[in-house]
Amino acid sequence: MTPPAREENVRPYGDKKGDGAVQVSFTLPVAKSAAATEAAKRYVAKMGLREPYVTLAESIAPEFTYFIVYARATHDVDMAGIVAEEAPAAALGREEIDRELSRRFGRRIVVLGCALESDAHTVGLDAIFNMKGYAGDYGLERYGAIDARNLGAQVPVAEVVRLVRETRADAVLVSATVTQNEIHVRHLTDLVDMLEAEGLRDRVVLIAGGARVDHALAKELGYDAGFGPGTTASRVAAFLLEELSRRAATASPA
Ligand code: B12
Incomplete structure (x- = not known):
């Protein structure tokens, strides 16, 4: 399928272009029953979606039913004028990034990774660091030119700062998963x-990542x-290569 023209109004695609096919999933606080399924359909109709079709209704607790509903949206979105920034990172492979880091810096780049304070989620952080990698892309621990140190979860901010100084870290990668009451913003x-x-601050490249993080939010927070959902380590490593090189080129001679 050819991608939509830049100024085209687009809507979800299922079977045929423009059919508006969407899938929504949610839980209603009612026991599973025919009435609960009807309530799910009506709820989806109230969202402005047409032809709701309940494809899954599953009891997940005595008074709770989980639904997956297919339906059709009739509204669309105009692609014209949409500007959404993402972290500049070339599509480079691990071997090329390793080679370039070694050539340009002649030493291993020290990269610290952590989740801060109360945040105990480690899976996203591990996806970026772990030697075995994620989604077919090796993690930073696999890079010969990177000294990748995964500090794990619930690391106090003061401890990260201490380690930045002690290790002379080049970069700090923070995973922020829990967003309740904007706690991620506070920690970041x-x-x-x-x-x-x-x-x-100016001595390290600071990168944030997580399910509710995007480039715009991270920039806003300093x-x-x-990097958000679906990020792989090579994208992060490519950004590091680019940003560290940019800094080295603009640094005044000591
Ligand atoms: C596993 C999990 C847990 C496990 C964590 C175990 C562990 N060792 O990590 C446990 C059971 C401990 C847990 C606990 C809690 N959890 Co939890 N958890 C999840 C769950 C199911 C999966 C998260 C996950 O692993 N995703 C997989 C990874 C690969 O995806 P990812 O994190 O998005 O990472 C990718 C990108 O975001 C990015 N990325 C992530 N980090 C970084 C960092 C950098 C530097 C970069 C570059 C990129 C990057 O790259 C990754 C790969 O592409 C989610 C729900 C969900 N389905 O997402 C809830 C979820 C995150 N948890 C949630 C909550 C509320 C909690 C608790 C508060 C629950 C409670 N009331 O106790 C506690 C908090 C504990 C704490 N102190 O932090 C909420 C958060 C909601 C919110 N708005 O904040 C979620 C969304 C569930 C929900 N729908 O309510 N949780």
């Missing part, structure tokens, strides 16, 4: 503030880049 901001207070 605390790290920037403390690095700034210690005069270390990070150099942000």
Whole structure:
């Protein structure tokens, strides 16, 4: 299928172009029954979606039913004028990035990774760091030119700052998963503030990642880049190569 023209109004595609096919899933706080299924259909209709078809109704607790409903949307979105920034990262493979990092820096780049304070989620962070990799893409621990140190979850901000100083880290990669009450914003901001207070902010490339993180949010919070769902390590490594090279080129001679 050819991608939509830049100024085209687009809508979801299922079977035929423009059919508006969507799938929604949600849980209603009612026991599984025919009435619950009817309620799910009516709820989807109230969302402005047509022809709701319940394809799954499953009891997940005595008073809760989980639904997957297919339906048709009739509205569309105009692609014209949409601007959404993403972290600049060339599509490079691990071997090329390794070669370039070694050639340009002549030493191993120290990269720290963590989830901050109360955040105990490690899977996203491990996907980026773990030697075995994620989605067919090896993690940073596999890169010969990168000294990748995964500090794990629930690392206090002050400890990260201490390790930045001690290891002379080139980059810090923070995974922020829990967003309840904007806690991720607070933790991410605390790290920037403390690095700034210690005069270390400009010495490290700061990257944030997580399910609710994007490049725009990360930039707004004082990070150099942000990566969301589906990120693979080579994209992050390519960004590191680009950003560290840019900094080296603009650094004034000591
Ligand atoms: C597994 C899991 C847990 C496990 C974590 C185990 C572990 N060792 O990690 C356990 C059971 C401990 C847990 C606990 C909690 N969890 Co939880 N958890 C999940 C779950 C099911 C999967 C998350 C996951 O592993 N995703 C897979 C990875 C690969 O995806 P990812 O994190 O998005 O990572 C990718 C990108 O985002 C990006 N990325 C991520 N990090 C980084 C970092 C960098 C630097 C970069 C570049 C990229 C990057 O790259 C990754 C690969 O592409 C999600 C629901 C879901 N389906 O997403 C809830 C979820 C994240 N949890 C949630 C909640 C609320 C909690 C609890 C608060 C529940 C509770 N009331 O106790 C606790 C909090 C514990 C704590 N102190 O942090 C909510 C968060 C909602 C919100 N708005 O904040 C979710 C979304 C569930 C939900 N729908 O309510 N959880």
